[in-house]
Amino acid sequence: MGTATALILTGLATDARSAAPVSKANTNTTASASASADINVVKNAGFEAGLAHWTCAGGSGATATSPVHGGATALKATPSGQQNAECTQTVAVQPNSTYAMSAWVQGGYAYLGARGTGTTDVSTWTPDSGTWKQLTTSFTTGPSTTSVTVYLHGWYAQPAYFADDVSVFGPDGGGGGDDDPEIPATPTNLTAGSTTTTSIDLSWTPVAHATAYHLYQDGTRVLTATGASATATGLAADTSYAFQVSAVNAAGESAKSAPLTARTRPSGGGDGGPVPKHAVTGYWHNFDNGATIQKIRDVQDAYDIIAVSFADSTATPGEITFNLDPAIGYGSVADFKSDIQAKRNAGKAVIISVGGERGNVTINSDASATAFATSTHALMREYGFDGVDIDLEHGINSTYLTKALRQLSNLAGPDLVLTMAPQTLDMQSTSTEYFKTALNVKDILTVVNMQYYNSGSMLGCDGKVYSQGSVDFLTALACIQLEGGLDASQVGLGTPASTRGAGSGYVDPSVVTAALDCLTKGTRCGTFKPSRTYPDLRGAMTWSTNWDATAGNAWSRTVGPHVHNLP
Numbered sequence: 001m002g003t004a005t006a007l008i009l010t011g012l013a014t015d016a017r018s019a020a021p022v023s024k025a026n027t028n029t030t031a032s033a034s035a036s037a038d039i040n041v042v043k044n045a046g047f048e049a050g051l052a053h054w055t056c057a058g059g060s061g062a063t064a065t066s067p068v069h070g071g072a073t074a075l076k077a078t079p080s081g082q083q084n085a086e087c088t089q090t091v092a093v094q095p096n097s098t099y100a101m102s103a104w105v106q107g108g109y110a111y112l113g114a115r116g117t118g119t120t121d122v123s124t125w126t127p128d129s130g131t132w133k134q135l136t137t138s139f140t141t142g143p144s145t146t147s148v149t150v151y152l153h154g155w156y157a158q159p160a161y162f163a164d165d166v167s168v169f170g171p172d173g174g175g176g177g178d179d180d181p182e183i184p185a186t187p188t189n190l191t192a193g194s195t196t197t198t199s200i201d202l203s204w205t206p207v208a209h210a211t212a213y214h215l216y217q218d219g220t221r222v223l224t225a226t227g228a229s230a231t232a233t234g235l236a237a238d239t240s241y242a243f244q245v246s247a248v249n250a251a252g253e254s255a256k257s258a259p260l261t262a263r264t265r266p267s268g269g270g271d272g273g274p275v276p277k278h279a280v281t282g283y284w285h286n287f288d289n290g291a292t293i294q295k296i297r298d299v300q301d302a303y304d305i306i307a308v309s310f311a312d313s314t315a316t317p318g319e320i321t322f323n324l325d326p327a328i329g330y331g332s333v334a335d336f337k338s339d340i341q342a343k344r345n346a347g348k349a350v351i352i353s354v355g356g357e358r359g360n361v362t363i364n365s366d367a368s369a370t371a372f373a374t375s376t377h378a379l380m381r382e383y384g385f386d387g388v389d390i391d392l393e394h395g396i397n398s399t400y401l402t403k404a405l406r407q408l409s410n411l412a413g414p415d416l417v418l419t420m421a422p423q424t425l426d427m428q429s430t431s432t433e434y435f436k437t438a439l440n441v442k443d444i445l446t447v448v449n450m451q452y453y454n455s456g457s458m459l460g461c462d463g464k465v466y467s468q469g470s471v472d473f474l475t476a477l478a479c480i481q482l483e484g485g486l487d488a489s490q491v492g493l494g495t496p497a498s499t500r501g502a503g504s505g506y507v508d509p510s511v512v513t514a515a516l517d518c519l520t521k522g523t524r525c526g527t528f529k530p531s532r533t534y535p536d537l538r539g540a541m542t543w544s545t546n547w548d549a550t551a552g553n554a555w556s557r558t559v560g561p562h563v564h565n566l567p
Contacts, residue, residue, distance in 0.1 A: 038211055039177035040167045041091040041099070042150060045209075046182075047075045047164065053089050060085035069104040069132050069164035070182065070208070077152065078160040079108070085161070086153035091168055092175030093141050093148050099170035102136040102208055103152060108159035110135065114168070116149050118142020125463070127429055128159065136206055146173060165208035184210040184247035186254045187228075192262035192443035197237040200262050202245070203229040207254070210247035216256060218242050235264050262443060263414060275349055275417060278566045279304040280559065281449050281492060281541035282548065283353060286310065288327040291500070291546035295328060296339035296350070299545045300553055302560025305419065305447075306343060306545070307353040307389045311379070313361045318368030318404065319375045320354060320361055322383065340384045349417045352379055355391035369400045373407035380412060387417030387446070390437075398436040405437075409444045420448045421494060421541065424455040424477060430484045439485045448481060449492040449541030453505025460528060468505045471526040474515035478537075479530050482519075488534035494541040497548035497555040509558035512540055516559075520566050539563040 043053035050063050056077055064076040077085035093099065095118070103112045105126060112135040113123030124137045141148065150168055154161040167178075187204040202215065206228040213225045217232055218241060235241060240263045244256040282303040285291060299306050311320040330336045340350045354361055354376075363372050376388050388408065390401070409416050418441065426434035427450050438448050452474055460466050460476025461483055467473060474493050481491050495512055496502040518525035522533045540559050542548060548555045 038169045039172050040169055040209060041093060041173060041175060042089060042166050042168050042178060045166045045178045046070055047073050054087050056087040057085065058083045061087045064162065067106055067132070067162055070185065074162050074164035075152070076160055076162050077154060079154040079156055079158055082156065084153045084156055086151055088149050088151045090147050090149050092173030093145060094171040094173050095141050095143050095145050097171045098138060098140045099168050100136070100138045101150065101168045102134055102206060103166040104132045104134050104164045104208060105161055106132045107161040109155035110161040110163065111153050112137065114139050114148050114150050116145070116147065118145030127431065129431060134206065134208070167208050169211065182209060183252040184208065184249055184254050187213065187245045187247050187257045190243065190245055190257045190260045192260060197264055198235050199231055199233045200235065200241065200264060201229070201231050202243055204245050204257065207247040209249050211249045214246045214248060214253065216244040237264055239264050275446055276304055277489070277536070278563050279447065279539045280556070280563050281305040281307060281419065281447065282545040282556070283307045283309045283543050285544060285546045286325050286328065288325070291544065292549035293328060294546055294549060295330065296336065296343060299343070300548065300556045302556040303348065303545060305349045305351060305417065307351050307419065308385070309353045309544070310356045310391070311352050311354045316371055317365070318361060318363045318371035320372065320379065321375065322352060322379055337383055344384060344386065349386040350384070351387040351389050351417050351419065352376070352385045353389035353391050355393055360394045361392065363400045363404050364397045365400060366403065369404035370407060372404040373411060376408050377411040386415070387412065389419045389421060391421040393423060396433045396437060398433040398440060401437050402440040405441050405444065416444060417446050418444055419446050421451055422448065423451050424458050427481055428459060435484065442486065442490070445490050447490050447492045447538045448486060449494040450477070450481065451494045452477065453496050453502040455505065462528065466528065469507050471511055471514045471518060472528040474512070475518045475525065475530060476528040478519060482534055488536040489538050492538045492541050494543070497542040497544060498551035500550065501543050501547035509555050512559050513562040516540065516562060516566065535567045537566065539566070
């Protein structure tokens with residue numbers, strides 16, 4: 001649990017020229033329920049006809065043949081001076097109707113939005129990117145709205161941005177649809193979420209020009225969804241199924257996605273696993289740093305997940321081991337294992353944490369990924385750990401860490417407890433390696449307890465800068481994860497248990513409970529209030545149970561009951 005570099009980006013909260021608030025992209029936006037009647041009301045959506053139907057401020061826009069997302073050309077718009085290279089199109093819409101909007105972007109900072117909706121104008125954005133990303137959002141028109149201005153723009157003094165395959169899907173407002181509909185691309189990132197004994201939740205990345213999606217189970221089409229998620233039901237307990245998804249529109253059906261294998265939970269064990277719906281995580285010191293020394297048996301009862309800190313790396317890349325520190329006072333390793341088993345018998349999950357401020361494990365190849373998985377599973381079997389916590393603070397490789405965690409899941413089975421404790425900077429965008437890893441393993445991920453400390457001021461999901469140590473800091477940064485693809489049940493708030501627990505960012509436990517209420521109930525918020533509530537929010541984490549004991553257990557006595565009484 002180390003120090004994160006502060007990131008302060010000012011002036012990105014609102015584009016004064018469009019008067020559109022900036023927000024993170026919601027990758028779970030769904031298409032209109034009346035998909036059979038919906039069209040893409042944007043004309044020349046792929047810029048195949050140059051800039052026809054589009055107007056770009058100050059001659060900032062042009063077409064480019066590379067890079068392109070689809071077809072032969074894309075938009076290239078270059079900000080300069082006091083203009084942000086805004087390109088607009090006014091589209092015909094129906095009143096009191098919902099439209100799903102998306103665009104593929106690459107290059108510099110890129111924004112997508114709609115104004116003149118007659119209700120709440122919307123926008124979404126992404127930092128600069130070397131690959132194509134899809135921005136998605138939606139809006140509802142007012143009772144007398146018949147036209148809406150769709151816009152794309154970059155940011156002042158930033159590099160050119162590219163845009164392609166823009167879509168605003170909804171009822172035809174009388175202007176007709178895109179002149180040249182194409183079969184949509186194949187959906188990607190098919191992921192399994194929550195599972196029960198009879199169902200599996202599935203989601204995928206939305207596809208431009210798709211009006212619906214077909215879900216296939218073991219090669220047979222089982223349902224059609226209008227949005228980028230669906231639930232497969234009527235399944236057998238403790239059974240593996242292979243799923244694929246395709247995208248469809250009036251032009252036809254795409255190829256099926258790569259297959260995803262997911263397994264239902266076994267019967268008789270319940271659907272909640274070893275971690276409760278709302279859980280409190282605490283890190284336990286396997287060292288003496290001046291905090292209260294505890295044995296595992298001494299860990300306060302409020303903690304549902306106890307992360308043993310930390311594993312040690314070996315000379316073999318990716319491999320970890322564990323060395324019990326004599327300073328803790330155990331007479332033998334057997335006593336330590338006995339304490340772990342007693343906590344597990346009491347309904348607690350005890351996991352091994354990897355990393356920390358000074359720890360590092362290198363996982364950057366197939367061999368090191370396998371070494372991590374096999375050595376972690378060996379520790380689970382030897383000590384009785386329920387899973388692993390990823391607290392790497394010195395850079396990760398999402399490709400190989402994902403492989404390592406997948407292999408570990410295959411070895412450990414469906415009851416694996418997998419947590420993460422990234423620094424604030426690591427979760428500012430879905431393009432970071434940590435965030436990509438979390439989304440890659442979303443189907444086996446228990447909770448991400450981001451460290452809301454040692455960071456300085458940071459951007460919230462609304463693009464505004466918030467100061468560390470406030471309710472707004474906790475809620476606005478949590479919103480990035482909640483709207484960036486993680487389930488609410490996979491998000492926890494990590495704060496220090498005492499002023500000595502971190503270099504900066506300590507908040508009174510009452511601030512933690514206020515943030516929990518703001519996110520789950522919409523009450524006790526600061527100046528930032530999320531656009532919706534997240535009653536399934538997993539809970540909270542602290543560094544550490546030892547510092548909590550040093551401070552008279554103030555954190556666990558206040559935050560613990562509050563988490564357990566969440567809706």
